[in-house]
Amino acid sequence: MKKTHPSALQEKEGITPPENTSFSAIDRIKKFRKQNLNPRELAKKICNGNTIALSRAITLVESTNPEHTEKANEIITACLPKANKSIRIGITGVPGAGKSTFIESFGLHLTSLEKKVAVLAVDPSSSISKGSILGDKTRMEDLVRDRNAFIRPSPSGDSLGGVARKTRETIILCEACGFDTIIIETVGVGQSETAVHSMVDFFLLLKLAGAGDELQGIKRGIMEMADAIVINKADGDNLKPAKKARAEFARALHIYPPKESGWIPKALVASSINGSGIDDIWKLIEDYKENTFASGYFNTKRMEQQKFWFLQTIEERLKTNFYQNKTIKAALKEKEKALEAMEETPFKAANELLNLYYNL
């Protein structure tokens, strides 16, 4: 329903309301929300590029209501044939590395090239620390308003496994909706980078030039995962140290064993403020895509990721079923005490516990 403006500022009849409060758009959204669309219809709308339908389907994916999960599964299955046609880019960096401004600048560059960009986030910590990434969408003011961009914050209050599933399914929906460039942001918390690395084609590490040893403080394994390292905020007084840091990272990257992809990771500098280097990063990613497509690695990796999440889901649930069992929980505590007191070997303790479990 339209607001009727009963104040003195009421507009005269015949004058159309200003476009910045698009009542027709509000009407359209409200009307859409009221429709109790079935999964098939929603999937159809998603495949026709309807982002309101997309948002709604993602809400179903994120819901813990089993009825919603079932609907979400139907939608995803219907969307699958149109998915998988995109480049998926993971971006990580510690808080303060300038991820949001970088993604805004990078995203706007991509939409200027007629790309359709979806930005998602994996942040299993957000529910605890409340310092969520992408939570404050206003940090990407311009990108949010871009018709060719779709931004969705991290689903909260969940385990990493849960967030990973939801993100993977959201990727499928976004791709079916026509988004050809998927950016997944994550912070260096827990195992979230490993999870994101297992769902993207290209993994980008964002760094700042600091004082002293650039390589200290990088979490184990992150460097080995990176396909590119970008020294961000390379502008003004920061340009010179950024270039120095770039050189140091380039040397460090050389030390790692060659990647399975055959790709040699690169170090670059960029500025989200003046836009320098942003174009080079995109060219690098296109180069990566071309190379790995030609070698077949691109699809091999996606297939491996599918299998990884398949087995991962199985093994997670096998473990949950065991460790959440009440009898096992009690027995496990006893065994842990025996282990600490060096009264049993880990193997004997484990096998006794399993014999108990399989005889429940």
Place this chain on the structure above:
Amino acid sequence: MKKTHPSALQEKEGITPPENTSFSAIDRIKKFRKQNLNPRELAKKICNGNTIALSRAITLVESTNPEHTEKANEIITACLPKANKSIRIGITGVPGAGKSTFIESFGLHLTSLEKKVAVLAVDPSSSISKGSILGDKTRMEDLVRDRNAFIRPSPSGDSLGGVARKTRETIILCEACGFDTIIIETVGVGQSETAVHSMVDFFLLLKLAGAGDELQGIKRGIMEMADAIVINKADGDNLKPAKKARAEFARALHIYPPKESGWIPKALVASSINGSGIDDIWKLIEDYKENTFASGYFNTKRMEQQKFWFLQTIEERLKTNFYQNKTIKAALKEKEKALEAMEETPFKAANELLNLYYNL
């Protein structure tokens, strides 16, 4: 039974047979083997330093006969209070790096310092490739004859999980038998280094100085595991390149993030032929032990390793039980086809399989 030498070379009566065929020792061993010792007696003999009893118990540990496994478990439980008092050193390196000669040289140095040295091997590949490590004990001719050394090749024909359990249990038996320095050798095959890394206090990577880039060809993760890198065969013409390689590795080690132990990995050179550098390596390990004992990390790590193998054993068996199930095996193949054809998401496929499993 003594051989009676019926040939022309028969010795005159009154002359004692030469000591290199010690008939009395043969008798002792034969007599011991004939005894059907119960586990408690065997454990007692082990704790008194009897290496024949030790060998016999290890054979029980390695056996697949459930009756033997039960006996082995009894022995281990009885030995546990006397175990855990040693330094456990992991040594890895590609074939040709000179592991055997290095361990011989290093082991003889340790026995000269009144240490009691047990050398074990983890090599899950040996049953397939037949190129087993320590299989040919004659490569350690002098160490084999040393009364203060005990050498046991890798148990063969087994999975890595199986080999790891057997090795861990053998460590306990060796320690109870009075061996205060346990060396575990492994080759860079599969995940064997990770397994060995999870059962030792100190991890040593053996390298050769080569032509060109020293850092190429090192398996991912190995460098990060190493507490020390030793450039072996640093003698003769090889000394200069070895020293150069040492410097390059020292630089590379500096790049890795600091270790949880607080220990800064070192690079050294050594020669198994002229013995140079061997003493420095032992001093380094003693230094490590002293430091990590003082910080409490030494024991924390051992406790963590206990817990690791406990959970590892549980999770391995949960997976085996699932994947070896006949119904699941068939259903899994179907699901894998559906995944390859992109007809299902990994999550849906996994959950359907698990629902099937829990309703069996």
